[in-house]
Amino acid sequence: MFDNFDLMVAALGAGAWTTVWVTLVSFTIALVIGMILVVMHVSPAWPARWAANAYTQLFRNVPLLAVLFIMYFGLPSVGIVADSWVWALVGLGMYTGAFVGETLRSGINSIPLGQAEAARSIGLTFSQSLSGVILPQAVRAVIPPLGSLLIALVKNSALVLAIGVTELTAQSRRLIEDNESRFDLWGVIIGVTVSYLLIAFALSYLVRLVERRTAFVR
């Protein structure tokens, strides 16, 4: 059943590794963008709020594949050229950043009003109540949804195959269409499925770990 098993494992392993690092690096970019967005969202300056909102709406309503195409195939016509893996990281990061920003914002909104009122009534200042009362609770509240975003990003990262990054899905595609070495079809399908399941399970285990570490009794 598994012809050329070792070659297949090597190819899928390389693809899985690309998927993992693309996911982790672009998620880091997304976290940074998300934090900037949430600061702009709660800032007293309305142009900043407006710009954050425009950014979020833009990336929430345009397909990721279109974003990647515009960057990789479109931007060279205006003189902006970069490698495909650069656009893969930037595109995934900018796209996911909009969702991270919304998640962080809903985390702040999820803290009951009474918490802020209590902090103010015992005399804490704005920055004290924010850093000592609101944010510690908000950060814990957003860990599970951020975890789901991370898992979603693993799946979304498959789209960068369309701009020529050979991650897991692209590798499996290459193996199936490779007529020379005749990789077994079911072998490749099972291999790629198991790889994605393993990555998803490993990352959700990691998220649960962080969740448990930061948990507290309310």
Next chain:
Amino acid sequence: MSRQNESTVLFDALGPKGKRNSNIASAVSAAVILGILAFAAVQLAGEGFFEESRWANPLDVLVVQTTWIPAIIDTLTAFALGSIGALLLGTVVGFGRISRFAATRWASTVYVQFFRSLPLVLLIWISFTIDGYFGFTTEVLGWDGDARRLTFLVVGLAVYNGAVLAEILRAGVNALPAGQAMAGYAIGLRHGQVQRLIVLPQVLRNMLPAVLAQLVILLKDTSLGYVITYPELLHSANIIGRDYGNSFLQALIIAAFIYFVLAYALSKLVVLVERRLRKKTAAPAESVQQIEQAAVMAE
């Protein structure tokens, strides 16, 4: 509890000095944002981005008639069929997960976990590729190329989003206070009646915003038809871009704009529905919000 209330409760009302500072911050940030936009515009103009022919060519009447409009129709067709399939599958599997029979629960759970962890593009592309590998091909059914592509795109969209919708539905049932079903049993209804008359109507109403939000994602995901060359918007934009060599970016931006308009209209509908349905059921408003949020994330 709007954000406005929350942010003002954290500090005292602004005095004259605070107001002045906030105005200065607004002016500075406006200047920075406008500066960035102006810089980008100048750079783009320098590269001929705004040249009229670059926009006029892909928007030629003939191109609009022969490519853009069919592309929009093809995208909406895939969206409509995919939504119907996903809703049917999601309902069946969602109730399978809370079924009284262990085997049904087990099978539904495997289905949901399996299809939620795989990228949709992999599902679409693999099913399309292995068609014909086993001596049977859907081409035998006499479908032409595009109908076959549409089938695989729709099946992929329905299978994947069905798994997500099943989770939304299950979460909705779990969020409904147990007393609702208990009250049903107490007045002598059977299990099926309780589900049909008490649970399902409330769950559907509670979950409608989350379901619609997922459909917005499904609409965006129709762009994955590109990988199997289904002639949806993004694929057509690529063809137009290739036909008019120096309008590639412009064609892609037009396609992105159309996606934006369609998805934005759909998400505005979500807000509208949400507002109309608020506070009509026994489910606690908070949990519904959390589930909605989870649904948006579970893209």
